[in-house]
Amino acid sequence: MKYMLIMRATAEAVEASKTMDFEKIITAMGEYNEALMKAGVLLAGEGLADEAGFVVDFDAETPIVSDGPYGETHELFNGFWIIQTSSKEEALEWATRCPLGPGSKLEVRRVTEASDFAEFADNEYIQKEAGWRKELGTE
Amino acid sequence: MMSDIRRTVDAVWRIEGGRIVATLAKMVLDVGLAEDLAQEAVADALVQWPESGVPRNAGAWLTAVAKRKAIDGWRRRERLDERYHAIAHELDEQIVEDWQPIDDDLLRLVFAACHPVLGREAQVAMTLRVVGGLTSEEIARMFLVPLATMQQRIVRAKKTLSAARVPFEVPEPDEWAARLGGVLGVVYLIFTEGYAATSGERWIRTELADEALRIGRVLAGLVPREPEVHGLVALMEFQASRFAARVATDGSPILLADQDRRRWDRAQIGRGKAALARADTLGRGRGNYALQAAIAQCHAIAPSIDDTDWERIVLLYEALGRIAPSPVVELNRAVAVSMATGPASALPIVDRLAEAGALRGSHLLPSVRGELLARLGRTDEARSELTTAAGLAANRRQREVLLAKAAAL
Numbered sequence: 001m002k003y004m005l006i007m008r009a010t011a012e013a014v015e016a017s018k019t020m021d022f023e024k025i026i027t028a029m030g031e032y033n034e035a036l037m038k039a040g041v042l043l044a045g046e047g048l049a050d051e052a053g054f055v056v057d058f059d060a061e062t063p064i065v066s067d068g069p070y071g072e073t074h075e076l077f078n079g080f081w082i083i084q085t086s087s088k089e090e091a092l093e094w095a096t097r098c099p100l101g102p103g104s105k106l107e108v109r110r111v112t113e114a115s116d117f118a119e120f121a122d123n124e125y126i127q128k129e130a131g132w133r134k135e136l137g138t139e
Numbered sequence: 140m141m142s143d144i145r146r147t148v149d150a151v152w153r154i155e156g157g158r159i160v161a162t163l164a165k166m167v168l169d170v171g172l173a174e175d176l177a178q179e180a181v182a183d184a185l186v187q188w189p190e191s192g193v194p195r196n197a198g199a200w201l202t203a204v205a206k207r208k209a210i211d212g213w214r215r216r217e218r219l220d221e222r223y224h225a226i227a228h229e230l231d232e233q234i235v236e237d238w239q240p241i242d243d244d245l246l247r248l249v250f251a252a253c254h255p256v257l258g259r260e261a262q263v264a265m266t267l268r269v270v271g272g273l274t275s276e277e278i279a280r281m282f283l284v285p286l287a288t289m290q291q292r293i294v295r296a297k298k299t300l301s302a303a304r305v306p307f308e309v310p311e312p313d314e315w316a317a318r319l320g321g322v323l324g325v326v327y328l329i330f331t332e333g334y335a336a337t338s339g340e341r342w343i344r345t346e347l348a349d350e351a352l353r354i355g356r357v358l359a360g361l362v363p364r365e366p367e368v369h370g371l372v373a374l375m376e377f378q379a380s381r382f383a384a385r386v387a388t389d390g391s392p393i394l395l396a397d398q399d400r401r402r403w404d405r406a407q408i409g410r411g412k413a414a415l416a417r418a419d420t421l422g423r424g425r426g427n428y429a430l431q432a433a434i435a436q437c438h439a440i441a442p443s444i445d446d447t448d449w450e451r452i453v454l455l456y457e458a459l460g461r462i463a464p465s466p467v468v469e470l471n472r473a474v475a476v477s478m479a480t481g482p483a484s485a486l487p488i489v490d491r492l493a494e495a496g497a498l499r500g501s502h503l504l505p506s507v508r509g510e511l512l513a514r515l516g517r518t519d520e521a522r523s524e525l526t527t528a529a530g531l532a533a534n535r536r537q538r539e540v541l542l543a544k545a546a547a548l
Binding site for chain 2: 043093
């Protein structure tokens with residue numbers, strides 16, 4: 001199963017990190033990433049730029065675009081990893097090893113798989129497969 | 140909660156197990172004993188952690204406890220000669236937090252687990268156990284054998300390694316290529332067992348293939364200068380990228396030509412391409428796995444069967460046939476030739492195989508020959524070949540497909 005580790009930090013923590021030794025932060029994160037790679041579990045991971053983005057809001061009929069992160073959030077989403085583990089506990093174990101400090105959080109969410117949508121039998125793909133099986137006489 | 144601790148310990152073992160056993164094996168110079176010591180430490184953790192809480196560096200804790208058990212064992216058996224005395228003293232001095240696993244030790248462990256003194260089944264079990272960090276229960280479940288059988292297989296493997304005094308080291312240069320080939324063979328066997336298993340539930344197969352991929356990635360980190368390791372990882376990534384599209388909802392296989400390519404895992408294909416590029420960057424040419432990966436890549440990047448670069452696949456099969464000649468490779472080449480230049484040029488290749496008596500007893504040759512004859516309009520011969528193929532097919536569903544094709548001619 002795959003898990004996404006979603007890194008979030010408060011605005012204060014992001015601000016505080018600017019006074020920290022960035023070399024040290026990079027090294028600690030680098031070691032963590034290397035450990036994930038050496039264990040063969042890292043599938044993907046990216047950091048998000050520390051500059052204002054924009055938000056597309058779907059409340060109204062026409063999506064509304066505004067600057068910055070979600071208005072009511074107190075934490076900034078600033079990066080993620082996707083890891084492949086054999087259990088939730090293993091994902092948790094990796095998450096607790098992440099070198100983050102006060103003001104930071106990791107949210108751990110399972111990535112959905114095809115089997116999560118097994119009940120959607122009317123899905124386009126599944127119907128298409130059924131069609132093939134008819135054609136092939138393998139039904 | 141006992142079961143919660145069990146799951147936590149399993150998770151730690153999964154992440155650190157291989158490195159813990161490697162560290163211990165380096166010390167006691169016996170992989171079997173090292174694994175026993177580590178298991179004793181795990182048993183201690185199950186008793187102590189519910190009380191004390193999970194230590195901050197759980198891997199270091201397990202390693203330290205196992206080391207102490209080794210020392211105690213030596214003392215008990217009064218085998219504290221000069222050498223062990225020195226080691227024991229040194230270990231007593233060591234602080235728990237000091238533990239820094241060494242990659243080379245893990246590599247030594249990989250070679251021990253896949254040592255030729257063990258049979259294939261034992262190599263597979265030991266690799267999953269000590270390198271993959273799986274529990275015996277998990278391995279037994281994946282291979283659909285009773286737990287007791289798997290436990291016995293692992294105990295015997297450990298005894299065999301001890302009895303044969305298998306050294307805890309990487310092979311000498313003159314043995315290196317063959318031994319590394321053996322290790323890669325074990326990993327790929329685990330993968331294909333998951334990829335093409337005929338029995339069991341679908342999830343079991345995916346799990347095994349995932350395990351092989353994980354171990355393959357670990358290996359790529361341990362011997363990054365070996366092109367074939369990256370070739371194997373690339374091959375497994377490409378093949379695994381098709382998992383979701385490969386099996387119908389009722390569990391029956393869907394052939395490459397009929398797969399919905401939109402369901403292929405693009406991120407996984409990307410990782411496969413990156414791994415193959417790493418193999419190529421090393422500039423030592425493509426080996427068996429890298430060539431198979433290159434063929435898989437041609438399929439992975441093609442929008443459809445017709446828009447596949449079949450000329451390139453023909454060339455790749457020719458190269459593969461030169462370094463690893465086999466009737467299956469030759470038959471695959473024939474299929475690629477038929478797609479690239481038509482059935483007339485492919486048929487002689489298949490005929491040569493048939494004349495040589497290759498693949499006798501398998502449905503593969505007559506089914507390909509039947510397809511080619513059908514495309515050439517030689518209907519009666521095609522029907523006869525397809526019927527022969529159907530009679531040889533082991534899988535019921537395959538048989539039905541072949542008979543249906545014969546009937547439709």
